[in-house]
Amino acid sequence: MQKQLNVLICDDSALIRKKLKNILEVCKCHSIEEAEDGIVAIQKAKEMKPDLIFMDIVMPGKDGIKALEEIMNEDPALKVVMASSAGTQSHLKKALDLGAYDFIQKPITLEAVTAIIEKVIKGEKGENAHV
Amino acid sequence: MFSQYFGHYLLNNGLITAHQLKHALDLQKITHVKFGVIAVDEGLLTSKQVEEIHEKQKQQDKRFGEIAVDLGFLTKEQVDLMLSSQKKKHLYLAQAVVDQNYMTIEEFTNALNEYKRIHSLSNEKFEAIKSGDIGAIVESLLHTNHPEKEGYAEYVSLFVKNIVRFIDDEVYVEASEEKNADAEWLVSQEIIGEKPLWSALAADEKVFLEIASVFAEEKLTEADELAQASVSEFLNLHNGIFLVNMSNKGTELEMKPQKVDHDSIVSVHKENSLCISINTSKGKFQLILSHSPENVIISDKRKENQTV
Numbered sequence: 001m002q003k004q005l006n007v008l009i010c011d012d013s014a015l016i017r018k019k020l021k022n023i024l025e026v027c028k029c030h031s032i033e034e035a036e037d038g039i040v041a042i043q044k045a046k047e048m049k050p051d052l053i054f055m056d057i058v059m060p061g062k063d064g065i066k067a068l069e070e071i072m073n074e075d076p077a078l079k080v081v082m083a084s085s086a087g088t089q090s091h092l093k094k095a096l097d098l099g100a101y102d103f104i105q106k107p108i109t110l111e112a113v114t115a116i117i118e119k120v121i122k123g124e125k126g127e128n129a130h131v
Numbered sequence: 132m133f134s135q136y137f138g139h140y141l142l143n144n145g146l147i148t149a150h151q152l153k154h155a156l157d158l159q160k161i162t163h164v165k166f167g168v169i170a171v172d173e174g175l176l177t178s179k180q181v182e183e184i185h186e187k188q189k190q191q192d193k194r195f196g197e198i199a200v201d202l203g204f205l206t207k208e209q210v211d212l213m214l215s216s217q218k219k220k221h222l223y224l225a226q227a228v229v230d231q232n233y234m235t236i237e238e239f240t241n242a243l244n245e246y247k248r249i250h251s252l253s254n255e256k257f258e259a260i261k262s263g264d265i266g267a268i269v270e271s272l273l274h275t276n277h278p279e280k281e282g283y284a285e286y287v288s289l290f291v292k293n294i295v296r297f298i299d300d301e302v303y304v305e306a307s308e309e310k311n312a313d314a315e316w317l318v319s320q321e322i323i324g325e326k327p328l329w330s331a332l333a334a335d336e337k338v339f340l341e342i343a344s345v346f347a348e349e350k351l352t353e354a355d356e357l358a359q360a361s362v363s364e365f366l367n368l369h370n371g372i373f374l375v376n377m378s379n380k381g382t383e384l385e386m387k388p389q390k391v392d393h394d395s396i397v398s399v400h401k402e403n404s405l406c407i408s409i410n411t412s413k414g415k416f417q418l419i420l421s422h423s424p425e426n427v428i429i430s431d432k433r434k435e436n437q438t439v
Contacts, residue, residue, distance in 0.1 A: 085371020
């Protein structure tokens with residue numbers, strides 16, 4: 001039986017959280033939690049120990065890059081996928097240098113999310129960026 | 132897009148009425164562009180020759196191209212070439228306007244030439260505009276109305292392209308002289324770095340909900356969190372693409388989170404700002420830009436009213 005993932009979505013946009021949740025439900029993820037900023041994401045990451053986190057970069061309060069840094073310090077094995085509309089090379093490099101598993105360009109598509117989930121289930125390394 | 136743009140030029144110059152423009156734009160969606168219009172546009176025939184062929188067509192059951200060849204106006208090769216151009220979208224408006232007798236082909240051609248002259252367009256640029264090149268259209272708009280603000284052209288062009296990609300392909304942009312926008316809903320985002328830019332979209336609630344619904348891909352009837360998130364995400368997505376374009380040219384920029392204001396008045400610094408009216412089939416809204424975000428003032432309309 002295929003492993004089912006626990007996923008945490010962190011995005012300040014209610015629309016993105018809703019759309020990503022719908023996609024993850026299609027992908028049959030087991031448990032889907034939401035966080036609307038970096039502070040809540042750090043807290044929820046500690047509590048639920050997700051298999052995968054989708055993290056927006058530009059957010060009020062604690063942004064995604066700062067949240068990524070703290071999450072990686074706490075648990076370097078966590079898989080965090082950064083999602084941004086500004087997929088510049090410098091953003092990509094910064095995220096991967098800090099230990100991000102992958103990087104996806106918004107708008108988020110079913111194909112991009114499916115590819116990442118399959119990779120996580122297979123236990124593959126996340127060096128391939130979908131920019 | 133050129134149809135929208137040139138159609139409004141005809142309207143603003145009193146060459147057709149608002150009703151005629153609307154009717155022509157509706158018709159052009161279903162109008163098949165005829166040979167005569169293409170031939171005149173290509174400079175292969177004069178409008179007089181087209182009239183002559185039309186007269187002949189009333190007398191004999193032959194196609195336009197065949198008669199043109201018979202009369203020695205065109206070669207067979209030219210007719211074949213025109214057939215391949217028959218899908219040129221920019222001529223749909225011309226066909227609709229001529230079919231409805233709002234203008235003759237000659238009047239339409241004269242208006243096109245006048246448009247080219249007024250905007251000081253080279254043949255190459257004019258062809259680009261006629262074929263719907265958004266960058267060329269925006270550049271021409273800013274060049275004519277705000278020559279000192281051509282630095283905004285790249286951003287505005289991308290914005291219009293993203294409106295076409297995500298919201299509505301019937302878009303027409305106009306320069307606006309307003310420096311104070313009265314916004315029922317205002318969604319703004321600041322870009323920081325080497326070239327700072329404050330960008331905002333101001334709309335009334337009806338248009339705001341239309342944009343939100345299209346982008347969210349579901350009918351939204353209230354300007355609630357989801358609707359606000361939808362319009363915000365559209366602006367964020369657009370600005371993200373702009374950042375990638377700038378990064379590819381060697382300028383690294385960052386974005387701040389978007390901000391939503393309700394019932395506000397926006398004041399921008401005249402010298403460093405630009406206001407563009409974006410007309411779509413969903414309604415009209417404003418794109419406001421400023422290279423000096425520190426000079427942008429957003430005040431609460433309700434409080435302003437209380438102090439009056």
